[in-house]
Amino acid sequence: GLNVSKPAITRALDRLGELSLVRRKVDPMDRRSVLVQSTQAGEAFLAQLRHVMAAAGTEHLTAAA
Numbered sequence: 001g002l003n004v005s006k007p008a009i010t011r012a013l014d015r016l017g018e019l020s021l022v023r024r025k026v027d028p029m030d031r032r033s034v035l036v037q038s039t040q041a042g043e044a045f046l047a048q049l050r051h052v053m054a055a056a057g058t059e060h061l062t063a064a065a
Contacts (some may be wrong), residue, residue: 021045 013036016022021042027033038046 016042 022036022038025035027035
């Protein structure tokens with residue numbers, strides 16, 4: 001596991017929700033659970049983040065060579 005507390009996850013999801021990157025819904029199969037889904041903005045942000053991280057990794061590999 002990631003060893004992250006439930007309150008920490010809740011705070012992170014609250015912030016991502018405020019930024020409109022995710023949305024939460026009650027699980028219709030288990031009302032005690034919450035389903036988290038990325039929004040279109042969240043998907044776009046994730047794609048951009050992957051691109052930046054890949055470029056940063058390439059820069060680090062180039063600098064180390």
